[in-house]
Amino acid sequence: MFSFLDMINHYLGYVNLNVKLKNRIYTILGVLGVIYLLYVSVRWIKNGFGLRGSLILLVAIILAYFSVMNVFYYFTKKKAPLDISPKIEKVLGKTLGGNVEEAEETKQSGRERRGNDLLNGANIPANGYFDSKKILPGKVAVNSEQSANISQLANQLQQMNLMTPNYGGLGSRELAQQITQNKKPVYAIGLGVNIPYFELQQDGQQMIVYAGMNQAQKQPMGKITTVGLQPIADVYDKVKLYLANVILVGGPYMVMGRNEPIEKQAPYTIRVQLAYEREARAHAEQPGERTAAQPSTARPTLTTREPASRMKRYH
Structure with a gap:
Protein backbone atom coordinates (compact mmCIF):
# COMPACT_ATOMS: atom_id res chain seq x y z
CA MET A 1 0.00 0.00 0.00
CA ILE A 84 -4.29 23.52 15.94
CA SER A 85 -2.19 23.97 12.78
CA PRO A 86 -1.39 27.66 13.43
CA LYS A 87 0.03 26.79 16.85
CA ILE A 88 2.11 23.95 15.43
CA GLU A 89 3.36 26.22 12.63
CA LYS A 90 4.33 28.89 15.16
CA VAL A 91 6.28 26.40 17.28
CA LEU A 92 8.03 24.81 14.29
CA GLY A 93 8.89 28.24 12.91
CA LYS A 94 10.78 29.08 16.09
CA THR A 95 12.52 25.73 16.51
CA LEU A 96 13.38 25.05 12.85
CA GLY A 97 14.69 28.49 11.95
CA GLY A 98 11.75 30.61 10.90
CA ASN A 99 13.82 33.80 10.77
CA VAL A 100 14.99 35.02 7.39
CA GLU A 101 18.72 34.79 6.92
CA GLU A 102 20.67 37.96 6.30
CA ALA A 103 21.60 36.94 2.77
CA GLU A 104 17.98 36.28 1.88
CA GLU A 105 16.93 39.64 3.32
CA THR A 106 19.54 41.35 1.15
CA LYS A 107 18.30 39.55 -1.96
CA GLN A 108 14.70 40.36 -1.14
CA SER A 109 15.40 44.03 -0.50
CA GLY A 110 17.26 44.16 -3.81
CA ARG A 111 14.27 42.69 -5.62
CA GLU A 112 11.94 45.16 -3.91
CA ARG A 113 14.17 48.10 -4.88
CA ARG A 114 14.23 46.98 -8.49
CA GLY A 115 10.47 46.56 -8.45
CA ASN A 116 9.90 49.92 -6.82
CA ASP A 117 11.90 51.57 -9.60
CA LEU A 118 9.02 50.72 -11.88
CA LEU A 119 6.67 52.84 -9.80
CA ASN A 120 8.64 55.90 -8.73
CA GLY A 121 9.52 57.37 -12.10
CA ALA A 122 13.19 56.33 -11.96
CA ASN A 123 13.00 53.60 -14.59
CA ILE A 124 11.14 54.84 -17.66
CA PRO A 125 12.77 53.35 -20.74
CA ALA A 126 9.78 53.42 -23.12
CA ASN A 127 8.70 57.05 -23.14
CA GLY A 128 11.62 59.18 -22.00
CA TYR A 129 12.49 60.71 -18.66
CA PHE A 130 10.24 63.12 -16.74
CA ASP A 131 10.84 65.13 -13.61
CA SER A 132 9.66 62.91 -10.76
CA LYS A 133 8.27 66.02 -8.99
CA LYS A 134 5.78 66.45 -11.80
CA ILE A 135 4.57 62.86 -12.04
CA LEU A 136 1.25 61.76 -10.57
CA PRO A 137 -0.44 58.36 -10.48
CA GLY A 138 -3.54 57.92 -12.56
CA LYS A 139 -6.47 55.57 -12.26
CA VAL A 140 -7.64 53.59 -15.27
CA ALA A 141 -11.09 52.24 -16.05
CA VAL A 142 -11.07 49.12 -18.21
CA ASN A 143 -14.00 47.62 -20.11
CA SER A 144 -14.30 44.02 -21.29
CA GLU A 145 -12.73 44.66 -24.71
CA GLN A 146 -9.79 46.53 -23.20
CA SER A 147 -9.33 43.79 -20.59
CA ALA A 148 -9.08 41.25 -23.42
CA ASN A 149 -6.44 43.45 -25.08
CA ILE A 150 -4.44 43.52 -21.85
CA SER A 151 -4.61 39.73 -21.52
CA GLN A 152 -3.45 39.35 -25.12
CA LEU A 153 -0.53 41.70 -24.47
CA ALA A 154 0.43 39.71 -21.35
CA ASN A 155 0.49 36.50 -23.42
CA GLN A 156 2.70 38.18 -26.04
CA LEU A 157 5.13 39.43 -23.40
CA GLN A 158 5.35 35.93 -21.94
CA GLN A 159 5.81 34.26 -25.33
CA MET A 160 8.68 36.63 -26.15
CA ASN A 161 10.31 36.04 -22.76
CA LEU A 162 9.79 39.67 -21.77
CA MET A 163 7.76 38.52 -18.78
CA THR A 164 8.33 35.49 -16.56
CA PRO A 165 5.52 34.86 -14.06
CA ASN A 166 7.57 32.61 -11.77
CA TYR A 167 7.47 34.61 -8.50
CA GLY A 168 11.06 35.71 -8.98
CA GLY A 169 12.27 32.14 -8.53
CA LEU A 170 11.15 32.08 -4.88
CA GLY A 171 10.39 28.74 -3.28
CA SER A 172 7.37 27.94 -1.13
CA ARG A 173 9.19 28.72 2.11
CA GLU A 174 10.52 32.06 0.82
CA LEU A 175 7.07 33.02 -0.43
CA ALA A 176 5.54 32.16 2.93
CA GLN A 177 8.11 34.32 4.73
CA GLN A 178 7.55 37.26 2.38
CA ILE A 179 3.75 37.05 2.61
CA THR A 180 3.87 36.79 6.40
CA GLN A 181 6.34 39.63 6.74
CA ASN A 182 4.69 42.11 4.35
CA LYS A 183 1.07 41.07 5.01
CA LYS A 184 0.47 41.34 1.25
CA PRO A 185 0.03 38.84 -1.58
CA VAL A 186 3.01 38.11 -3.83
CA TYR A 187 2.34 38.35 -7.56
CA ALA A 188 3.97 36.03 -10.07
CA ILE A 189 5.27 39.02 -12.08
CA GLY A 190 6.29 41.00 -9.01
CA LEU A 191 5.39 44.69 -8.82
CA GLY A 192 4.91 44.99 -12.54
CA VAL A 193 6.41 44.65 -16.02
CA ASN A 194 7.30 47.54 -18.34
CA ILE A 195 5.21 47.65 -21.52
CA PRO A 196 7.31 48.16 -24.69
CA TYR A 197 5.11 50.83 -26.30
CA PHE A 198 2.38 53.14 -25.04
CA GLU A 199 0.80 56.46 -25.87
CA LEU A 200 -2.02 58.71 -24.68
CA GLN A 201 -4.77 59.82 -27.07
CA GLN A 202 -7.50 62.35 -26.36
CA ASP A 203 -11.03 61.57 -27.50
CA GLY A 204 -13.17 64.57 -26.56
CA GLN A 205 -12.94 64.75 -22.79
CA GLN A 206 -11.65 61.20 -22.56
CA MET A 207 -7.97 60.25 -22.34
CA ILE A 208 -7.42 56.76 -23.76
CA VAL A 209 -4.29 54.70 -23.07
CA TYR A 210 -3.00 52.77 -26.08
CA ALA A 211 -0.27 50.16 -25.63
CA GLY A 212 1.24 47.15 -27.32
CA MET A 213 4.41 45.40 -28.39
CA ASN A 214 5.06 48.27 -30.80
CA GLN A 215 3.27 51.19 -32.42
CA ALA A 216 1.81 49.02 -35.19
CA GLN A 217 0.22 46.63 -32.67
CA LYS A 218 -1.12 49.20 -30.22
CA GLN A 219 -4.59 48.60 -28.79
CA PRO A 220 -6.79 50.59 -26.38
CA MET A 221 -6.03 49.42 -22.84
CA GLY A 222 -8.13 51.72 -20.67
CA LYS A 223 -9.51 55.17 -20.00
CA ILE A 224 -7.90 57.59 -17.53
CA THR A 225 -10.44 58.54 -14.86
CA THR A 226 -8.37 60.47 -12.32
CA VAL A 227 -5.02 62.24 -12.16
CA GLY A 228 -3.69 62.35 -8.63
CA LEU A 229 -6.86 62.97 -6.63
CA GLN A 230 -8.79 64.90 -9.28
CA PRO A 231 -11.18 63.66 -11.98
CA ILE A 232 -9.79 63.85 -15.49
CA ALA A 233 -12.70 66.07 -16.54
CA ASP A 234 -11.45 68.80 -14.20
CA VAL A 235 -7.87 68.88 -15.44
CA TYR A 236 -7.69 67.75 -19.06
CA ASP A 237 -8.11 71.29 -20.44
CA LYS A 238 -6.00 73.03 -17.78
CA VAL A 239 -2.74 71.09 -18.01
CA LYS A 240 -0.93 69.12 -20.67
CA LEU A 241 -0.75 65.45 -19.75
CA TYR A 242 1.82 62.92 -20.90
CA LEU A 243 2.16 59.22 -20.20
CA ALA A 244 5.32 58.83 -18.13
CA ASN A 245 5.01 55.11 -17.58
CA VAL A 246 2.60 52.21 -18.10
CA ILE A 247 3.25 48.87 -16.43
CA LEU A 248 1.45 45.56 -16.54
CA VAL A 249 0.28 44.37 -13.12
CA GLY A 250 -1.94 41.64 -11.70
CA GLY A 251 -2.13 38.03 -12.82
CA PRO A 252 -1.54 34.95 -10.62
CA TYR A 253 -0.62 35.64 -7.00
CA MET A 254 0.14 33.80 -3.79
CA VAL A 255 -1.54 34.28 -0.43
CA MET A 256 -0.88 32.45 2.80
CA GLY A 257 -3.01 29.40 3.33
CA ARG A 258 -3.39 27.40 6.48
CA ASN A 259 0.02 25.77 6.21
CA GLU A 260 1.61 27.05 3.02
CA PRO A 261 1.10 29.62 0.24
CA ILE A 262 -1.70 28.93 -2.18
CA GLU A 263 -2.12 30.40 -5.66
CA LYS A 264 -5.08 32.45 -6.78
CA GLN A 265 -5.89 34.09 -10.09
CA ALA A 266 -6.53 37.76 -10.88
CA PRO A 267 -6.90 39.47 -14.26
CA TYR A 268 -4.00 41.42 -15.69
CA THR A 269 -4.46 45.17 -15.76
CA ILE A 270 -2.34 48.30 -16.20
CA ARG A 271 -1.04 50.97 -13.84
CA VAL A 272 -0.13 54.38 -15.19
CA GLN A 273 1.85 57.44 -14.19
CA LEU A 274 1.20 60.78 -15.82
CA ALA A 275 3.51 63.74 -16.20
CA TYR A 276 1.85 67.15 -16.37
CA GLU A 277 2.81 70.56 -17.64
CA ARG A 278 0.95 73.74 -16.79
CA GLU A 279 -0.37 75.55 -19.81
CA ALA A 280 0.53 79.29 -19.93
CA ARG A 281 -2.30 81.17 -21.62
CA ALA A 282 -1.47 84.64 -22.82
CA HIS A 283 -4.06 87.29 -23.46
CA ALA A 284 -3.74 90.83 -24.68
CA GLU A 285 -4.61 93.77 -22.44
CA GLN A 286 -7.85 95.51 -23.38
CA PRO A 287 -7.51 99.05 -24.86
CA GLY A 288 -9.66 100.54 -22.10
CA GLU A 289 -7.04 99.43 -19.55
CA ARG A 290 -4.28 101.73 -20.89
CA THR A 291 -3.06 104.47 -18.59
CA ALA A 292 -2.80 108.11 -19.67
CA ALA A 293 0.99 107.93 -19.65
CA GLN A 294 1.01 105.14 -22.21
CA PRO A 295 1.25 106.22 -25.83
CA SER A 296 -1.49 105.03 -28.12
CA THR A 297 1.05 103.12 -30.20
CA ALA A 298 2.28 101.07 -27.27
CA ARG A 299 1.91 97.30 -27.71
CA PRO A 300 -0.45 95.55 -25.28
CA THR A 301 1.25 93.99 -22.29
CA LEU A 302 1.03 90.17 -22.24
CA THR A 303 0.14 88.61 -18.95
CA THR A 304 0.07 84.95 -18.00
CA ARG A 305 -3.11 83.72 -16.45
CA GLU A 306 -2.72 81.10 -13.75
CA PRO A 307 -4.79 77.91 -13.99
CA ALA A 308 -7.72 77.35 -11.68
CA SER A 309 -6.86 77.32 -7.98
CA ARG A 310 -7.47 73.57 -7.68
CA MET A 311 -4.53 73.01 -10.00
CA LYS A 312 -2.07 74.83 -7.71
CA ARG A 313 -1.73 71.65 -5.74
CA TYR A 314 0.35 70.28 -8.66
CA HIS A 315 3.13 72.87 -8.10
Whole structure:
Protein backbone atom coordinates (compact mmCIF):
# COMPACT_ATOMS: atom_id res chain seq x y z
CA MET A 1 0.00 0.00 0.00
CA PHE A 2 2.72 2.48 0.99
CA SER A 3 4.74 1.53 -2.09
CA PHE A 4 1.69 2.34 -4.23
CA LEU A 5 1.22 5.75 -2.57
CA ASP A 6 4.91 6.52 -2.91
CA MET A 7 4.79 5.61 -6.60
CA ILE A 8 1.86 7.99 -7.21
CA ASN A 9 3.62 10.77 -5.31
CA HIS A 10 6.75 10.17 -7.38
CA TYR A 11 4.95 10.42 -10.71
CA LEU A 12 3.02 13.53 -9.67
CA GLY A 13 6.37 15.28 -9.48
CA TYR A 14 6.65 15.01 -13.26
CA VAL A 15 3.35 16.83 -13.85
CA ASN A 16 3.02 20.62 -13.60
CA LEU A 17 -0.25 20.97 -11.68
CA ASN A 18 -1.95 23.84 -9.93
CA VAL A 19 -0.83 23.99 -6.31
CA LYS A 20 -4.37 23.61 -4.95
CA LEU A 21 -5.16 20.68 -7.25
CA LYS A 22 -1.93 18.94 -6.27
CA ASN A 23 -2.74 19.39 -2.57
CA ARG A 24 -6.20 17.92 -3.15
CA ILE A 25 -4.61 14.84 -4.72
CA TYR A 26 -2.19 14.53 -1.80
CA THR A 27 -5.11 14.83 0.62
CA ILE A 28 -6.96 11.97 -1.09
CA LEU A 29 -3.81 9.85 -1.01
CA GLY A 30 -3.40 10.69 2.67
CA VAL A 31 -6.94 9.57 3.42
CA LEU A 32 -6.25 6.27 1.67
CA GLY A 33 -3.09 5.84 3.72
CA VAL A 34 -4.99 6.51 6.97
CA ILE A 35 -7.64 3.93 6.06
CA TYR A 36 -4.88 1.40 5.43
CA LEU A 37 -3.22 2.14 8.80
CA LEU A 38 -6.56 1.72 10.57
CA TYR A 39 -7.02 -1.65 8.88
CA VAL A 40 -3.50 -2.79 9.82
CA SER A 41 -3.89 -1.67 13.45
CA VAL A 42 -7.18 -3.54 13.82
CA ARG A 43 -5.64 -6.70 12.36
CA TRP A 44 -2.67 -6.48 14.75
CA ILE A 45 -4.98 -6.09 17.75
CA LYS A 46 -7.19 -9.03 16.66
CA ASN A 47 -4.11 -11.23 16.23
CA GLY A 48 -3.07 -10.65 19.83
CA PHE A 49 -0.48 -7.89 19.35
CA GLY A 50 -2.36 -5.28 21.34
CA LEU A 51 0.54 -2.92 22.15
CA ARG A 52 1.89 -2.79 18.63
CA GLY A 53 -1.59 -2.49 17.15
CA SER A 54 -2.48 0.30 19.61
CA LEU A 55 0.59 2.31 18.64
CA ILE A 56 -0.29 2.01 14.95
CA LEU A 57 -3.88 2.96 15.79
CA LEU A 58 -2.68 6.07 17.66
CA VAL A 59 -0.59 7.14 14.68
CA ALA A 60 -3.55 6.52 12.37
CA ILE A 61 -5.84 8.70 14.54
CA ILE A 62 -3.32 11.57 14.53
CA LEU A 63 -2.93 11.36 10.77
CA ALA A 64 -6.71 11.12 10.39
CA TYR A 65 -7.06 14.43 12.26
CA PHE A 66 -4.73 16.23 9.85
CA SER A 67 -6.42 14.56 6.88
CA VAL A 68 -9.77 15.92 8.05
CA MET A 69 -8.20 19.39 8.39
CA ASN A 70 -6.94 19.15 4.82
CA VAL A 71 -10.35 18.06 3.57
CA PHE A 72 -11.91 21.14 5.19
CA TYR A 73 -9.26 23.42 3.80
CA TYR A 74 -8.84 22.14 0.24
CA PHE A 75 -12.37 20.89 -0.53
CA THR A 76 -14.63 23.32 1.37
CA LYS A 77 -14.73 26.99 2.27
CA LYS A 78 -15.64 26.29 5.89
CA LYS A 79 -13.27 26.81 8.78
CA ALA A 80 -12.17 23.54 10.34
CA PRO A 81 -13.12 23.09 14.00
CA LEU A 82 -10.35 22.57 16.58
CA ASP A 83 -7.63 23.55 14.12
CA ILE A 84 -4.29 23.52 15.94
CA SER A 85 -2.19 23.97 12.78
CA PRO A 86 -1.39 27.66 13.43
CA LYS A 87 0.03 26.79 16.85
CA ILE A 88 2.11 23.95 15.43
CA GLU A 89 3.36 26.22 12.63
CA LYS A 90 4.33 28.89 15.16
CA VAL A 91 6.28 26.40 17.28
CA LEU A 92 8.03 24.81 14.29
CA GLY A 93 8.89 28.24 12.91
CA LYS A 94 10.78 29.08 16.09
CA THR A 95 12.52 25.73 16.51
CA LEU A 96 13.38 25.05 12.85
CA GLY A 97 14.69 28.49 11.95
CA GLY A 98 11.75 30.61 10.90
CA ASN A 99 13.82 33.80 10.77
CA VAL A 100 14.99 35.02 7.39
CA GLU A 101 18.72 34.79 6.92
CA GLU A 102 20.67 37.96 6.30
CA ALA A 103 21.60 36.94 2.77
CA GLU A 104 17.98 36.28 1.88
CA GLU A 105 16.93 39.64 3.32
CA THR A 106 19.54 41.35 1.15
CA LYS A 107 18.30 39.55 -1.96
CA GLN A 108 14.70 40.36 -1.14
CA SER A 109 15.40 44.03 -0.50
CA GLY A 110 17.26 44.16 -3.81
CA ARG A 111 14.27 42.69 -5.62
CA GLU A 112 11.94 45.16 -3.91
CA ARG A 113 14.17 48.10 -4.88
CA ARG A 114 14.23 46.98 -8.49
CA GLY A 115 10.47 46.56 -8.45
CA ASN A 116 9.90 49.92 -6.82
CA ASP A 117 11.90 51.57 -9.60
CA LEU A 118 9.02 50.72 -11.88
CA LEU A 119 6.67 52.84 -9.80
CA ASN A 120 8.64 55.90 -8.73
CA GLY A 121 9.52 57.37 -12.10
CA ALA A 122 13.19 56.33 -11.96
CA ASN A 123 13.00 53.60 -14.59
CA ILE A 124 11.14 54.84 -17.66
CA PRO A 125 12.77 53.35 -20.74
CA ALA A 126 9.78 53.42 -23.12
CA ASN A 127 8.70 57.05 -23.14
CA GLY A 128 11.62 59.18 -22.00
CA TYR A 129 12.49 60.71 -18.66
CA PHE A 130 10.24 63.12 -16.74
CA ASP A 131 10.84 65.13 -13.61
CA SER A 132 9.66 62.91 -10.76
CA LYS A 133 8.27 66.02 -8.99
CA LYS A 134 5.78 66.45 -11.80
CA ILE A 135 4.57 62.86 -12.04
CA LEU A 136 1.25 61.76 -10.57
CA PRO A 137 -0.44 58.36 -10.48
CA GLY A 138 -3.54 57.92 -12.56
CA LYS A 139 -6.47 55.57 -12.26
CA VAL A 140 -7.64 53.59 -15.27
CA ALA A 141 -11.09 52.24 -16.05
CA VAL A 142 -11.07 49.12 -18.21
CA ASN A 143 -14.00 47.62 -20.11
CA SER A 144 -14.30 44.02 -21.29
CA GLU A 145 -12.73 44.66 -24.71
CA GLN A 146 -9.79 46.53 -23.20
CA SER A 147 -9.33 43.79 -20.59
CA ALA A 148 -9.08 41.25 -23.42
CA ASN A 149 -6.44 43.45 -25.08
CA ILE A 150 -4.44 43.52 -21.85
CA SER A 151 -4.61 39.73 -21.52
CA GLN A 152 -3.45 39.35 -25.12
CA LEU A 153 -0.53 41.70 -24.47
CA ALA A 154 0.43 39.71 -21.35
CA ASN A 155 0.49 36.50 -23.42
CA GLN A 156 2.70 38.18 -26.04
CA LEU A 157 5.13 39.43 -23.40
CA GLN A 158 5.35 35.93 -21.94
CA GLN A 159 5.81 34.26 -25.33
CA MET A 160 8.68 36.63 -26.15
CA ASN A 161 10.31 36.04 -22.76
CA LEU A 162 9.79 39.67 -21.77
CA MET A 163 7.76 38.52 -18.78
CA THR A 164 8.33 35.49 -16.56
CA PRO A 165 5.52 34.86 -14.06
CA ASN A 166 7.57 32.61 -11.77
CA TYR A 167 7.47 34.61 -8.50
CA GLY A 168 11.06 35.71 -8.98
CA GLY A 169 12.27 32.14 -8.53
CA LEU A 170 11.15 32.08 -4.88
CA GLY A 171 10.39 28.74 -3.28
CA SER A 172 7.37 27.94 -1.13
CA ARG A 173 9.19 28.72 2.11
CA GLU A 174 10.52 32.06 0.82
CA LEU A 175 7.07 33.02 -0.43
CA ALA A 176 5.54 32.16 2.93
CA GLN A 177 8.11 34.32 4.73
CA GLN A 178 7.55 37.26 2.38
CA ILE A 179 3.75 37.05 2.61
CA THR A 180 3.87 36.79 6.40
CA GLN A 181 6.34 39.63 6.74
CA ASN A 182 4.69 42.11 4.35
CA LYS A 183 1.07 41.07 5.01
CA LYS A 184 0.47 41.34 1.25
CA PRO A 185 0.03 38.84 -1.58
CA VAL A 186 3.01 38.11 -3.83
CA TYR A 187 2.34 38.35 -7.56
CA ALA A 188 3.97 36.03 -10.07
CA ILE A 189 5.27 39.02 -12.08
CA GLY A 190 6.29 41.00 -9.01
CA LEU A 191 5.39 44.69 -8.82
CA GLY A 192 4.91 44.99 -12.54
CA VAL A 193 6.41 44.65 -16.02
CA ASN A 194 7.30 47.54 -18.34
CA ILE A 195 5.21 47.65 -21.52
CA PRO A 196 7.31 48.16 -24.69
CA TYR A 197 5.11 50.83 -26.30
CA PHE A 198 2.38 53.14 -25.04
CA GLU A 199 0.80 56.46 -25.87
CA LEU A 200 -2.02 58.71 -24.68
CA GLN A 201 -4.77 59.82 -27.07
CA GLN A 202 -7.50 62.35 -26.36
CA ASP A 203 -11.03 61.57 -27.50
CA GLY A 204 -13.17 64.57 -26.56
CA GLN A 205 -12.94 64.75 -22.79
CA GLN A 206 -11.65 61.20 -22.56
CA MET A 207 -7.97 60.25 -22.34
CA ILE A 208 -7.42 56.76 -23.76
CA VAL A 209 -4.29 54.70 -23.07
CA TYR A 210 -3.00 52.77 -26.08
CA ALA A 211 -0.27 50.16 -25.63
CA GLY A 212 1.24 47.15 -27.32
CA MET A 213 4.41 45.40 -28.39
CA ASN A 214 5.06 48.27 -30.80
CA GLN A 215 3.27 51.19 -32.42
CA ALA A 216 1.81 49.02 -35.19
CA GLN A 217 0.22 46.63 -32.67
CA LYS A 218 -1.12 49.20 -30.22
CA GLN A 219 -4.59 48.60 -28.79
CA PRO A 220 -6.79 50.59 -26.38
CA MET A 221 -6.03 49.42 -22.84
CA GLY A 222 -8.13 51.72 -20.67
CA LYS A 223 -9.51 55.17 -20.00
CA ILE A 224 -7.90 57.59 -17.53
CA THR A 225 -10.44 58.54 -14.86
CA THR A 226 -8.37 60.47 -12.32
CA VAL A 227 -5.02 62.24 -12.16
CA GLY A 228 -3.69 62.35 -8.63
CA LEU A 229 -6.86 62.97 -6.63
CA GLN A 230 -8.79 64.90 -9.28
CA PRO A 231 -11.18 63.66 -11.98
CA ILE A 232 -9.79 63.85 -15.49
CA ALA A 233 -12.70 66.07 -16.54
CA ASP A 234 -11.45 68.80 -14.20
CA VAL A 235 -7.87 68.88 -15.44
CA TYR A 236 -7.69 67.75 -19.06
CA ASP A 237 -8.11 71.29 -20.44
CA LYS A 238 -6.00 73.03 -17.78
CA VAL A 239 -2.74 71.09 -18.01
CA LYS A 240 -0.93 69.12 -20.67
CA LEU A 241 -0.75 65.45 -19.75
CA TYR A 242 1.82 62.92 -20.90
CA LEU A 243 2.16 59.22 -20.20
CA ALA A 244 5.32 58.83 -18.13
CA ASN A 245 5.01 55.11 -17.58
CA VAL A 246 2.60 52.21 -18.10
CA ILE A 247 3.25 48.87 -16.43
CA LEU A 248 1.45 45.56 -16.54
CA VAL A 249 0.28 44.37 -13.12
CA GLY A 250 -1.94 41.64 -11.70
CA GLY A 251 -2.13 38.03 -12.82
CA PRO A 252 -1.54 34.95 -10.62
CA TYR A 253 -0.62 35.64 -7.00
CA MET A 254 0.14 33.80 -3.79
CA VAL A 255 -1.54 34.28 -0.43
CA MET A 256 -0.88 32.45 2.80
CA GLY A 257 -3.01 29.40 3.33
CA ARG A 258 -3.39 27.40 6.48
CA ASN A 259 0.02 25.77 6.21
CA GLU A 260 1.61 27.05 3.02
CA PRO A 261 1.10 29.62 0.24
CA ILE A 262 -1.70 28.93 -2.18
CA GLU A 263 -2.12 30.40 -5.66
CA LYS A 264 -5.08 32.45 -6.78
CA GLN A 265 -5.89 34.09 -10.09
CA ALA A 266 -6.53 37.76 -10.88
CA PRO A 267 -6.90 39.47 -14.26
CA TYR A 268 -4.00 41.42 -15.69
CA THR A 269 -4.46 45.17 -15.76
CA ILE A 270 -2.34 48.30 -16.20
CA ARG A 271 -1.04 50.97 -13.84
CA VAL A 272 -0.13 54.38 -15.19
CA GLN A 273 1.85 57.44 -14.19
CA LEU A 274 1.20 60.78 -15.82
CA ALA A 275 3.51 63.74 -16.20
CA TYR A 276 1.85 67.15 -16.37
CA GLU A 277 2.81 70.56 -17.64
CA ARG A 278 0.95 73.74 -16.79
CA GLU A 279 -0.37 75.55 -19.81
CA ALA A 280 0.53 79.29 -19.93
CA ARG A 281 -2.30 81.17 -21.62
CA ALA A 282 -1.47 84.64 -22.82
CA HIS A 283 -4.06 87.29 -23.46
CA ALA A 284 -3.74 90.83 -24.68
CA GLU A 285 -4.61 93.77 -22.44
CA GLN A 286 -7.85 95.51 -23.38
CA PRO A 287 -7.51 99.05 -24.86
CA GLY A 288 -9.66 100.54 -22.10
CA GLU A 289 -7.04 99.43 -19.55
CA ARG A 290 -4.28 101.73 -20.89
CA THR A 291 -3.06 104.47 -18.59
CA ALA A 292 -2.80 108.11 -19.67
CA ALA A 293 0.99 107.93 -19.65
CA GLN A 294 1.01 105.14 -22.21
CA PRO A 295 1.25 106.22 -25.83
CA SER A 296 -1.49 105.03 -28.12
CA THR A 297 1.05 103.12 -30.20
CA ALA A 298 2.28 101.07 -27.27
CA ARG A 299 1.91 97.30 -27.71
CA PRO A 300 -0.45 95.55 -25.28
CA THR A 301 1.25 93.99 -22.29
CA LEU A 302 1.03 90.17 -22.24
CA THR A 303 0.14 88.61 -18.95
CA THR A 304 0.07 84.95 -18.00
CA ARG A 305 -3.11 83.72 -16.45
CA GLU A 306 -2.72 81.10 -13.75
CA PRO A 307 -4.79 77.91 -13.99
CA ALA A 308 -7.72 77.35 -11.68
CA SER A 309 -6.86 77.32 -7.98
CA ARG A 310 -7.47 73.57 -7.68
CA MET A 311 -4.53 73.01 -10.00
CA LYS A 312 -2.07 74.83 -7.71
CA ARG A 313 -1.73 71.65 -5.74
CA TYR A 314 0.35 70.28 -8.66
CA HIS A 315 3.13 72.87 -8.10
